[in-house]
Amino acid sequence: MQTARALAHELGLPCVSPGAGSVLSLLAAAGSAKAVVEIGTGTGVSGIWLLRGMRPDGVLTTIDVEHEHQRIARRIFLEAGYASSRTRIISGRSLDVLPRLADGAYDLIFVDADTTEFEACTAAALRLLRPGGILIVNGAHANGRISDPSARDVDTLTIRETVKAIRESEDWIPAIIPSGAGLLTAVKR
Numbered sequence: 001m002q003t004a005r006a007l008a009h010e011l012g013l014p015c016v017s018p019g020a021g022s023v024l025s026l027l028a029a030a031g032s033a034k035a036v037v038e039i040g041t042g043t044g045v046s047g048i049w050l051l052r053g054m055r056p057d058g059v060l061t062t063i064d065v066e067h068e069h070q071r072i073a074r075r076i077f078l079e080a081g082y083a084s085s086r087t088r089i090i091s092g093r094s095l096d097v098l099p100r101l102a103d104g105a106y107d108l109i110f111v112d113a114d115t116t117e118f119e120a121c122t123a124a125a126l127r128l129l130r131p132g133g134i135l136i137v138n139g140a141h142a143n144g145r146i147s148d149p150s151a152r153d154v155d156t157l158t159i160r161e162t163v164k165a166i167r168e169s170e171d172w173i174p175a176i177i178p179s180g181a182g183l184l185t186a187v188k189r
């Protein structure tokens with residue numbers, strides 16, 4: 001069996017590091033997560049970490065625009081021992097799919113897709129999470145550029161704006177966990 005990580009590597013697709021993955025499991029377990037949304041399925045690396053921490057009856061709703069990535073992830077989840085009833089795999093662009101999900105129905109939301117949509121995804125997360133629910137955004141370090149004031153590319157600017165908006169908002173209790181690519185985490189008040 002090829003691992004999800006090896007398959008991601010073959011496709012040239014970034015995936016969470018083991019350090020960041022263990023934080024995902026930890027936060028899913030600490031939040032007794034039963035309903036989780038993942039934006040950016042990839043080959044299923046982060047999905048497996050989330051499922052590991054979730055309640056045994058929990059369902060991972062995972063969104064990706066690429067059918068091929070999700071075809072691989074579906075197989076990976078089954079091979080890892082997670083029945084198909086534990087995953088709801090939705091194909092489509094996140095900003096088209098998120099409006100169809102129910103308000104206040106989710107315990108944890110993990111954002112790991114198009115960086116330029118981070119702000120829109122975090123706004124959607126505020127609507128989708130229950131009070132006390134957890135938001136995690138992967139890539140908060142912007143590949144090391146976050147603290148470089150001369151870095152003005154669109155990805156870095158969007159990440160900076162997303163971190164600032166969450167830090168300054170009364171709606172969130174935020175923290176940055178420096179694992180892997182940097183995890184911007186926040187609990188909804």
Ligand SMILES: C[S@@+](CC[C@H](N)C(=O)[O-])C[C@H]1O[C@@H](n2cnc3c(N)ncnc32)[C@H](O)[C@@H]1O
Pocket residue numbers: 008013014015016039040041042043044045046047063064065066069092093094095112113114117
């Ligand atoms: C960094 S990879 C996700 C890796 C995965 N979370 C992991 O750690 O295994 C980003 C994924 O987001 C998907 N993606 C990119 N833009 C998207 C969008 N606008 N909506 C949904 N998925 C998108 C890509 O197809 C890709 O599979």
